[in-house]
Every structure is written in C-alpha cells, then in structure tokens.
Amino acid sequence: MREKIKHFELFIKSTDFDRGVRLGVAISVPFITLYFLGYLAYAPAVVIGAVLNTPGDIPGSTKRKVNAILISIGLTMLITAIILFSKAFLPLLLCTLATISFSVSLISVYGFRASLVSFSGLLAMVLAFAIEKESPREILTQVALMGVGGLWYLLLSLIFQKISPKKDKNQLLSDSLLLIGSYLKLRGKLLTQKKKRDQLLRQTFVLQNQITEKHETLRETLLSARKRSGRSRYEEKQLLIFVSSIKIFELIEAKYLDYKVMDTLFGQRKEFLKAAKKLNKIMGNHLIHLSELLIQNNKIPPKKTLLNALENANEAITKYIETVKLPEAREGALVLKNLYDYQELLLQEIRAIRRVMANVQNASKISLKRKDSKQFLTLQEYSLDVLVQNFNLNSTIFRHSLRLTLAIVFGYLLGVVFDIQNTYWILLTIIVIMRPSYGLTKERSKDRIIGTLIGAVIAIGIVLITQNIVVYGVLAFISIILAFSLIQQNYKSAAALITISIIFVYSLMNPNTFEVIQYRVLDTCIGATIAIVTNYLIFPRWEASNLKQILLNALEMNKKYLLATQELYQDPTTQKISYKLARKEAFLAISNLNASFQRLTQDPKSKQQEFQLIYEMVTLNQTMVSAIASIGTFVIHHKTTAASEEFNRVVLKISNTLEISCDHLMNKKNEKIITARHTEVPNDSLLNTYQKLSTQRDENIRKGNTELDLTTLHGLQEAYLIANHMNWLQSLSENLKKTTESYQQSLKTALERS
Structure with a gap:
C-alpha cells in the first residue's frame, strides 16, 4: 500500500501531470471567462487553438519551445483556413487534403520537436472537418480565435515555467537516475545469470537508448540555457547531478565484461561474483531512491548500506585469493580488482549526487567553459538542404x-x-x-x-x-x-x-x-x-533495410573513439575534450543502433531479414564501444605508463579491420586489406609486460615478500587490462569483419534471387 501511495505521489508531482493540469487550465479559463463576458460562443475556437498547440510544449531550451509553439500556431491557423475554404468543393478538398498531409508530415525530417509541430498541423487539418463555418467572415473569425487560443496556451506555459522553473529539469534528472539505476541492476545480473544473459542483453539495449535520449534532452536544457550573469546555485546543483549521471552511465558502459572469460575464470566459483552483483543492486536501488527524492524532496537515505556493500566486494577479492591461491588466483583477482575499482568510482559519483542534494557547502563545482559545453550539444540543422536530401524513396x-x-x-x-x-x-x-x-x-x-x-x-x-x-x-x-x-x-x-x-x-x-x-x-x-x-x-520500409547506414555510422564512430582513446593514452593531460566528444558520438551511434534493432524486433518475422547476423553485429558493436570505454576510463582514473609500440600497432590493425567492415557494408573493396595483413601483432606480445610483472611478483612471493605495493598492483592492473582488452578488441573487430561480410553477401544473394 505504501508503494502505491508513493507512486501516486510521484505521479501527482510529475511534469506529466503538470502538463495535464496546464491543459485543463487552458481549456477551463476561456470557457469561464467568456461565459461571464457574454461571449461563450467564441470559447470553443479559443480552446481548439490552445489544444492544437500543446504538442510542442516539451522540455528543452525555452527559446526553441517558444519558436516551436509560434510556428505551430501559424501553421494550424493556415491549415484550418485552407480546409474550411475548400470544404465546399470535394475535388479541391481532396487535393488540399493530400497536399497538406504530405507536406506537413514531411516537416518531421527536422527532428523530434519538428515532428510535434507537424502533428499539430495534421491535427488542425482533421479537426477542421468538425468545424461548421461557411462564410469567409465566420472562417476568419474562427482562425483568429484559434490564434488567440494558441497564444493563450504559450503564455500559460511560460507562466507555469516561471512558477516552477526547476520542475522540468528535475523531472528529466529524476527519469535519468531512475533509468541508470535500473540499468546498473541489470548489468549486475549479467555477472552470474548465464542462461538468461541473451535476454538481459536485449533489455540493456532498450535502457541504453532511453538513457541516451534523456541525456540529450538534458544537454539541450542545461547547457544551452546559460545566462551572461552565470548560473544560479540551484542551476549549478542540477548541472552537477547531470554531470555525475553521465559519469555513472559511462562507467557502467566501460565495465562491459567479456562474459565468456568470466565464465571460464570463475566457472563453479560464481559465489565470488555475488558481492559485486549485490553492490550493483544496492547502488542501483540507491539511484532509484535519489531519483524519487528529486521529485518528493524527502530526506536522503543513509550511506551505510552502500559502504558495507563496497567493503563486502573488497573482501570477496581477498577470499578468492585465499581459496584459489596465488599464482593461479592472480588473473581472477585482477578481474575482481578492476571490477571493484569501477564500482568504487561509481560509488564516488553516487556520493557526489548525495552531497549536492544534501546541500553540502563544499560539494564540487562545475568548471565547464561555454565554448567546450557547446561542443557537446547535438544541433539540429534547419536548412532547405535537409528537406531536399529527404525528397526521395530512400x-x-x-x-x-x-x-x-x-x-x-x-x-x-x-x-x-x-x-x-x-x-x-x-x-x-x-x-x-x-x-x-x-x-x-x-x-x-x-x-x-x-x-x-x-x-x-x-x-x-x-x-x-x-x-x-x-x-x-x-x-x-x-x-x-x-x-x-x-x-x-x-x-x-x-x-x-x-x-x-x-x-x-x-x-x-x-x-x-x-x-x-x-x-x-x-x-x-x-x-x-x-x-x-x-x-x-x-511503400513499406522494413527496419532491416534501414540498418545498413546506422551500422555503418556505429562502426565509424567506434573507430574514431578508438583513435581518440589512443591519443588519450599517449597524452592524458591534453586530450580529454576530444576524447569525451568521441565517446559521446560513439554512445549516440550505439544508442541509434539499439533503437533500430528494437524496431526490427517489432517487424513481422518474415521481414526480419538476417536477424541473427544483425543481432550479432549490434552486440559486437555494443561490446566494442564498452571495451574502448573501459580502456579510456582506466587511463583517466589511473596513473599509467606510456603507450607501447605494440599497443599502437594493435590500434592500427583494429582501425583497419573496422574500415574493412565499413567497406563490406558499402559493398566495395579497400586497399587497407593489404595494409592490415602487415600489421599483424602476436596475441601474446601485449601480455609480455604483464607476464614479466607476474614473474617478478611470483619471485618476490617465493622469497617471502608477500606484501603487494600499490605501484606493482597498478602496474599489474594496467598491463592485464590493456593487454586483454586490446586482444578482446582485435577479436571483436575480426568477428565484425566476418559478420559484415556474411551480412552483405546474404543481402546480395537475396537480391539476385529476387
């Protein structure tokens, strides 16, 4: 019962209910006002104008919202007038209906906000058939009153925003933390649930896409709304929570483990992973709780449960070493240690959010230059070229x-x-x-x-x-x-x-x-x-035929991300902005790929051409972006050695292999295939440093020096993670090359048969 009451309270305080109330006010006030003024007959037209222009009222930049609603008002007035003047002549009406339907729906090429303006226009066209006005004077009066209604709704929206300026942003932040918390718990389940792993992976695709969409809206809302006078204290808090939520999401993505290796390493000893899994669950639930507090404004829960769970995860590493014994336990222990380090970083960001929400005076400050922040905004192009490019059956x-x-x-x-x-x-x-x-x-x-x-x-x-x-x-x-x-x-x-x-x-x-x-x-x-x-x-357009370009973009973004990570590894101090931009673009590309795959699963089975190959390519791309993120995150949060020549050669090989995969999708040959053959790197060459450090450590243990200093530990972690992840990336890129070749060949065969 308490849960139901809590969910009801969250709904009542949500921006969704707020917009419902806004619509209720937009409808009731004109009726009540015009009734008392003796002009009740004009009320329906004003209300229709208000209702028609509600779709464009979505969270985001105030300037863009106002522009969208103003364009929507003009469009709905024009369309209503055209339909009402055409209704008397059926042939003209049919031509008008077809022209408006096509041209207005085509506006959607300019993005999500434009699609809502388009919907308002189509809605105006349909509702015009319910309006019984015949004379030019009646029609023009109707249209003018609808314009008044649209402006009334815009004014009302701005008043609501002025009364509760924090509400939309808080709701977006709350939704983001809720999704990330659910995602973190899901990733914890992947550690031990081998039989359900495929099903769980598909669920991660949905959550990743939803989180990325929320973050894109938050970027527009928080980064584009900065004033010359600077940010207020509350805006600073919102930005801090947003930045921490991005870091948490990226840390989760960066710890996309090679589950086959995990299964091999731990086999029947999955109990040593349960502490890490439980820590994920506790952190995920804590994020969900914090998401609710952004709406409810209740007390922040104690952190003791989080700290205890972290301590248990650390103790699990010691128990594993004591049970399996060194040196056999070293590889598994390093995997657990790397996992623990990432979870510790996650907990730091969760605690940062807690401090901000608790109004701790010494909470972190955001130091983000306007020039840098603008680079992270995904801007929509509104030129005529976009329309021209989309004016074809492709x-x-x-x-x-x-x-x-x-x-x-x-x-x-x-x-x-x-x-x-x-x-x-x-x-x-x-x-x-x-x-x-x-x-x-x-x-x-x-x-x-x-x-x-x-x-x-x-x-x-x-x-x-x-x-x-x-x-x-x-x-x-x-x-x-x-x-x-x-x-x-x-x-x-x-x-x-x-x-x-x-x-x-x-x-x-x-x-x-x-x-x-x-x-x-x-x-x-x-x-x-x-x-x-x-x-x-x-003109059916099944998702399988749309996937090629989206896959191509994902491959290209992964390649850029890999090269940006290579630059970061070589010089961590000066390459952070370019690395973060490449990371953002890669995550967006993967999100689009995941969304496309979800649409594919909704198509009829007969239209899901080469479903298994597509699923494999989606999974490989997702795994690759996470493996790259894992290396980048390690470099950012650890003091590392210089990138080796072997590392750079492997990066070149993977980059070339990804380029070959792109060429397969575009059905063209590439001279890079020859180059790639001359960049072969033995799989064990990257492990040389790790093996040397391991040998030295074993020798020290034999001499009775069992204490492990931090320098040696970090050296072993770096050598093991870089070597294994680069070998993993080589394997992923080779599998992508084979899969894209098979996919393109199957499409070619299907085309020849048809």
Whole structure:
C-alpha cells in the first residue's frame, strides 16, 4: 500500500501531470471567462487553438519551445483556413487534403520537436472537418480565435515555467537516475545469470537508448540555457547531478565484461561474483531512491548500506585469493580488482549526487567553459538542404509521408462513400496511430483499440448509472487532464480516458449517448485497420533495410573513439575534450543502433531479414564501444605508463579491420586489406609486460615478500587490462569483419534471387 501511495505521489508531482493540469487550465479559463463576458460562443475556437498547440510544449531550451509553439500556431491557423475554404468543393478538398498531409508530415525530417509541430498541423487539418463555418467572415473569425487560443496556451506555459522553473529539469534528472539505476541492476545480473544473459542483453539495449535520449534532452536544457550573469546555485546543483549521471552511465558502459572469460575464470566459483552483483543492486536501488527524492524532496537515505556493500566486494577479492591461491588466483583477482575499482568510482559519483542534494557547502563545482559545453550539444540543422536530401524513396520520412497521405485520403473517401457520421474520427485515429515503422504502428493500433473499448465500456456503465449532464461535464474534464498526463507513460490508458472524454463531450450535445459510443468504437477500428494495412502494403520500409547506414555510422564512430582513446593514452593531460566528444558520438551511434534493432524486433518475422547476423553485429558493436570505454576510463582514473609500440600497432590493425567492415557494408573493396595483413601483432606480445610483472611478483612471493605495493598492483592492473582488452578488441573487430561480410553477401544473394 505504501508503494502505491508513493507512486501516486510521484505521479501527482510529475511534469506529466503538470502538463495535464496546464491543459485543463487552458481549456477551463476561456470557457469561464467568456461565459461571464457574454461571449461563450467564441470559447470553443479559443480552446481548439490552445489544444492544437500543446504538442510542442516539451522540455528543452525555452527559446526553441517558444519558436516551436509560434510556428505551430501559424501553421494550424493556415491549415484550418485552407480546409474550411475548400470544404465546399470535394475535388479541391481532396487535393488540399493530400497536399497538406504530405507536406506537413514531411516537416518531421527536422527532428523530434519538428515532428510535434507537424502533428499539430495534421491535427488542425482533421479537426477542421468538425468545424461548421461557411462564410469567409465566420472562417476568419474562427482562425483568429484559434490564434488567440494558441497564444493563450504559450503564455500559460511560460507562466507555469516561471512558477516552477526547476520542475522540468528535475523531472528529466529524476527519469535519468531512475533509468541508470535500473540499468546498473541489470548489468549486475549479467555477472552470474548465464542462461538468461541473451535476454538481459536485449533489455540493456532498450535502457541504453532511453538513457541516451534523456541525456540529450538534458544537454539541450542545461547547457544551452546559460545566462551572461552565470548560473544560479540551484542551476549549478542540477548541472552537477547531470554531470555525475553521465559519469555513472559511462562507467557502467566501460565495465562491459567479456562474459565468456568470466565464465571460464570463475566457472563453479560464481559465489565470488555475488558481492559485486549485490553492490550493483544496492547502488542501483540507491539511484532509484535519489531519483524519487528529486521529485518528493524527502530526506536522503543513509550511506551505510552502500559502504558495507563496497567493503563486502573488497573482501570477496581477498577470499578468492585465499581459496584459489596465488599464482593461479592472480588473473581472477585482477578481474575482481578492476571490477571493484569501477564500482568504487561509481560509488564516488553516487556520493557526489548525495552531497549536492544534501546541500553540502563544499560539494564540487562545475568548471565547464561555454565554448567546450557547446561542443557537446547535438544541433539540429534547419536548412532547405535537409528537406531536399529527404525528397526521395530512400528516406523513411518521405515514405511515411506518402503512406500517411494515401491513408488519410482513402479514409476520407470511405467516409464520403458510406456516409459515415464523423469521418474525421477515422482520420484522427490514422494520424495519432500511424508511425514510420510498422511495428510501432501495430502496437499503437492495438493499444488504441483496446483503450477505446475499455473507455466505451466505462462510459456505458456511467451512462447506465446516471443521466446527469453535470456529471458528464466533470468526467470529461477530469478524463482529458489524466489522458494528457498519461499519454507518454501508458498509451492504452490514455486512449481509454480520451474515449471517455470525447463520449461525454458529445453526450452534452447529443442525448443518444449509446449512438456516440457505437460510432466512436467503429471509427477507431476502421482508422486503426487502415493505418496498419497501409503501413504494411504501401511503400513499406522494413527496419532491416534501414540498418545498413546506422551500422555503418556505429562502426565509424567506434573507430574514431578508438583513435581518440589512443591519443588519450599517449597524452592524458591534453586530450580529454576530444576524447569525451568521441565517446559521446560513439554512445549516440550505439544508442541509434539499439533503437533500430528494437524496431526490427517489432517487424513481422518474415521481414526480419538476417536477424541473427544483425543481432550479432549490434552486440559486437555494443561490446566494442564498452571495451574502448573501459580502456579510456582506466587511463583517466589511473596513473599509467606510456603507450607501447605494440599497443599502437594493435590500434592500427583494429582501425583497419573496422574500415574493412565499413567497406563490406558499402559493398566495395579497400586497399587497407593489404595494409592490415602487415600489421599483424602476436596475441601474446601485449601480455609480455604483464607476464614479466607476474614473474617478478611470483619471485618476490617465493622469497617471502608477500606484501603487494600499490605501484606493482597498478602496474599489474594496467598491463592485464590493456593487454586483454586490446586482444578482446582485435577479436571483436575480426568477428565484425566476418559478420559484415556474411551480412552483405546474404543481402546480395537475396537480391539476385529476387
């Protein structure tokens, strides 16, 4: 019960509910104000204008949000006017419908925020069919009032932001810590759960993508909103938490272990990994708790549990050495020690977040130059060239725009031919459900239909209990607020609430409520069916065909990241910014690859071409970026020796191998294949330093000198980690080369057969 109360409290204090309340205020205030002023007839137009422009109100830069809503206001006004003037002439209306559908949906090529503006435009086009205005004066009045409604919502959004300026950023930080905590716990499970490892790895792909998306939004919000006067104390705290969350995520990524080696090393001795696994779980739960405290503002939990778990992980290393005995235990002990060091660094960052949240006076300060911070922002290009580049059938958005246009025109004609009462309900379902990928469209269709049926059943039950229009009005108002609050979290529940709201709104105008329910359910099913069938049959773009370019980008970013790590190893003092930029780009590329793979799994089985090869390439790329991150993180946090000639030669070999993999995907030959053959490095050459240090250590033990000084320990750690990770990277790159070659060959064979 306490958990349910806590989750309810978190929901009430969330920005999702805040936006639902904002919409409720945007709807109610015009009705109440214009009622008392005697102009109630104008209220619906103002409210429509406000509702149409809510999609662009998302967290991020205030300047970009204002620009997006202003563009949305102009677009919705223009589209509404065009549709209303065209309604009297069916041929003109069909041409207008097709032109607007295609051109407006194509705006999505400019990124996520642009896609929300596009949705507002499409929504305005559909709702224009519900507006009964015929004379030019009536139409222009309607459009002007909608503009007023849009500006009213923008003003309201800015007022809410002024009242709670920290809320959006805190929510994003909270979501980020929650996801990272869940990810950390999942990575702990990978240590021991060999049988479920494949399933767990797929879950990590989803979480990695979600975390990266949150961090991108936070970068835009926190790094682009700096004032000339500097940051406030609270903004400094938010930035500190954000930086620590990035470090934690990167540390988790950097400890992507070679689980095959782990299984071989520890075999039946997995109990020595349980302390590290438990530490991951405790740290993950602590991050989740801290994420809740950013919203609830309660007391920070004690750190004793964290410190005890860290101590237990350290003791597990000693117990392992005592049980297995040196020198046999050395390799496993070094693996455990390296793992412990990373977990200790994770705990330091968690404690840094604790100090910031506890308002400790001597908490760290951020020293980030504006010039440097700008480099970490992913800027969206808005030039006409972007549109021109996407104006072909190879573009996913272009294909989606064509499909959506055909679906909307067909849906409208169907309504005209069969004289369907509210044809725009069909069109509304199509634009809400239809997405560029078939899998997501199918999933949303299912949720929409189930949600509509649930909403209809609830509405029927309420109608049978009461015939009170006041009850209908109150329930319609509450439902729309809750629906808007849940639309990102639970689309099925949101669809049910939207249905309830729409049914009761129409019930206020039409006494035959059951007829309204019947048409609502029927039109939703028709619209969902059109969306699914169109996505499957018309210009289908299955994710398997999109993956090549995304894979290519991941390979190229991994190569740049490897070379940046090589530079860092050679000069750790001056290469940190270039290294961090390369790391960010590599993580983004892997996140995009993971997202693409998730979309692939939602496609029909028959369209998942070479699924196993793709999964292998995704996993290899993910493992490679983590192995590189592991080396970079070690170099940053340890005093290391100079990079050896063998290290540089192996980097060159791996780099060349990755380039060959890129060439395989692009189906071209590369002279680097010859070069790569002359960069062969024996697998044991990198282990020479480790073996020498091990021999010296064994000799000291035989002489009775069992004390291990820090210099020798760090030397053994560095030699072991660098040697094994570079050999691991060689193996990964070779496997990638083979897999990409097989993948390209299979595509070529499939093309020849067709």
